[in-house]
Amino acid sequence: MEKAVIRRLTTLCIVCGLVCLVLLGVAGFRDTNREWKYYQEDYRQKLLGKVGRDKNPAMYQRIVQMKPELKQVVVGEWQTVDRCVTCHISIEDPLFAQAAQPLKTHPHPELLKQHPVEKFGCTICHGGQGLATTYYGSSHETIHNWPVTLVSKGLMQSRCGYCHKDFEAIKADKLIQGRALFQELHCAGCHQINGQGGAVGPDLSGFADKDPSNFPMENLKGSRSKQNWVIEHFSDPQRVSPGSSMRAYAMSERQVEALASYVLSLNQREFTRKYTPKLSAGFVPPRVDTVLPEPGLNSSQAEPDVKKELRL
Ligand code: HEC
Ligand code: HEC
Ligand code: HEC
Ligand code: HEC
Structure with a gap:
């Protein structure tokens, strides 16, 4: 093979390698910067503040060690997977009654007792896109020409x-x-x-x-x-x-x-x-x-x- 061709091939390989590296970096960055991870970290920080190291050391330690993770409710009968609780993580925690969304406690705790989250999930009452893990993808706002929207407040019944x-x-x-x-x-x-x-x-x-x-x-x-x-x-x-x-x-x-x-x-x-x-x-x-x-x-x-x- 001619030298010039070999040189060109080598450059190509190096460029491809660099592009792959950059893409990997972007993927890694996006993964650590997911919306839901931000909310879960916010939850962890707020919880640490509420529990306090001195008041309950064992629980405090457990919260310190909390790792971000996807949370979901699978309802076999409806073939739905609801990941809403990945962000609405404190939906059943009365300590978060005054928090901002998505951490705020559910306004009707009695409804969640009658319809336990692990059995019913959220979308059967709220609609939306259960599998999504982004605010946009869960259909909080109507997505143009996308059929699944959250049920608006006045139509919940x-x-x-x-x-x-x-x-x-x-x-x-x-x-x-x-x-x-x-x-x-x-x-x-x-x-x-x-x-x-x-x-x-x-x-x-x-x-x-x-x-x-x-x-x-x-x-x-x-x-x-x-x-x-x-x-x-x-x-x-x-x-x-x-x-x-x-x-x-x-x-x-x-x-x-x-x-x-x-x-x-x-x-x-x-x-x-x-x-x-x-x-x-x-x-x-x-x-x-x-x-x-x-x-x-x-x-x-x-x-x-x-x-x-x-x-x-
Ligand atoms: C990526 C995180 C995230 C996921 C996943 C998520 N939400 Fe939310 N949700 C939010 C945030 C942030 C708000 C507050 C928005 C605001 O202040 O306007 C919110 C607000 C809400 C509200 C209050 C009304 C509104 O639209 O502001 C409801 C109801 C709700 N979410 C239901 C759901 C349901 C049902 C799902 C699952 C299908 C879900 N959410 C999934 C982040 C999330
Ligand atoms: C997927 C079906 C389903 C949906 C949607 C649903 N429920 Fe229920 N609900 C049930 C079941 C099942 C029970 C258990 C009670 C039973 O076995 O009779 C129940 C229990 C209740 C109870 C307790 C009283 C009783 O009859 O035992 C109330 C009140 C109630 N639901 C109100 C609501 C309201 C309000 C909504 C809408 C925001 C709603 N439900 C949505 C299935 C549902
Ligand atoms: C049995 C039906 C039912 C289930 C199951 C249910 N909700 Fe609700 N949810 C309601 C009703 C009814 C309201 C009150 C809406 C209103 O203000 O008129 C509500 C209100 C809310 C609000 C506050 C909306 C606002 O604008 O302030 C949020 C956030 C919310 N639900 C999230 C969830 C999430 C997350 C889940 C799953 C863990 C869930 N809900 C499960 C019936 C349900
Ligand atoms: C004179 C006959 C007539 C009366 C009375 C009438 N409708 Fe209709 N409705 C129609 C016809 C025809 C259509 C189909 C064309 C259209 O979409 O408007 C329709 C469509 C609808 C649809 C959409 C159905 C679908 O599957 O696309 C709804 C919902 C509806 N009507 C509700 C009502 C309600 C509620 C009332 C009473 C307030 C009512 N209608 C009274 C004739 C009527």
Whole structure:
């Protein structure tokens, strides 16, 4: 081989070697600088401050030796892996009630007792992308054209309704109000739920299971998520879904949230006994296609100005 060729090959090898080294360095740097490691270190420091070396030396030592690690809850039955607790690491620790997110204690500790984290995880109630270990990837904010978003605050009860069919038993006021609105506004005139109602519009029995890609998002003003689609669709079906025969409904923000929570709770997922709340003997869900004799009567108890705002 010519000398020049050998020299060129040698240079190439050296350059390649250097590039590999730099890439390795970048990978190493990124690995030690992961978002979640920062939060876990913050947690460790704060915990050390709270426990104190003198008050509880043994525990103090244990915290000193804490190493950053991925934490996850695997729920076989739903085939989900929730890593939310990797960052929300002190979600059950009452010492962190005043901390900033993601270290703040859960606002409803009783809910976590009734639905233990190691059995339920987080995404069954909150939505989001369980496997992700970044703030962005977990879908705290809507990701453009990405179907899995965190459930917005006003719609949290939609998830309770996935499993709890007796809304009164868990005092799910929004689901109760949403179902009453469904009757009062005669939605069942056009929509069926579990065989009850008309068939002008789509069957809503499994509305929560419907993939977000089924919804035309291009006419939305706000974020392109299924939950926002439902909310904007109520106020202007023709804009959101051109050619729709559904009319617009003038509702208060609270009523929109209630009705949206209700339709987003309608699913046909089968849970095993482990995840199915017991129903009291003789429980029958109320029919949705009964036309209430006096429109506004039911939900007006929850919200006095319902008649005025609905202009019924
Ligand atoms: C990389 C770390 C990280 C992971 C992983 C993570 N979070 Fe968060 N989360 C945060 C931070 C940081 C905040 C606070 C954001 C703020 O102050 O606006 C937050 C806030 C929240 C909030 C409060 C509402 C909000 O949007 O501000 C909820 C609810 C929440 N997270 C749920 C979840 C769930 C459910 C998961 C798993 C799917 C998850 N988080 C995974 C870091 C994380
Ligand atoms: C049984 C359902 C359920 C489970 C399971 C659950 N949460 Fe929640 N979570 C709620 C409800 C309901 C709220 C209150 C939302 C509101 O303020 O209206 C809430 C509130 C929160 C908030 C505060 C939101 C805010 O804006 O202040 C955070 C953070 C949070 N949850 C994180 C988690 C994480 C992390 C997990 C898993 C370890 C989890 N939750 C498991 C139902 C649940
Ligand atoms: C994955 C299904 C599932 C989801 C989602 C869910 N729960 Fe539950 N919940 C259960 C199961 C299972 C129990 C255990 C009680 C039982 O066996 O009847 C329970 C128990 C409870 C209890 C205790 C009272 C009782 O009936 O034993 C309350 C209150 C409750 N849930 C409220 C809620 C609320 C509020 C939400 C929404 C934020 C919610 N649940 C979301 C399945 C679920
Ligand atoms: C006059 C008949 C009619 C009435 C009454 C009506 N809808 Fe609709 N609805 C439709 C039609 C048609 C569609 C399909 C076109 C579209 O997306 O707007 C639809 C779509 C929907 C969708 C989206 C379903 C999907 O799978 O894409 C929801 C959710 C919905 N309606 C809820 C309601 C609720 C809640 C009410 C009562 C407040 C209601 N509708 C009243 C005709 C009606």
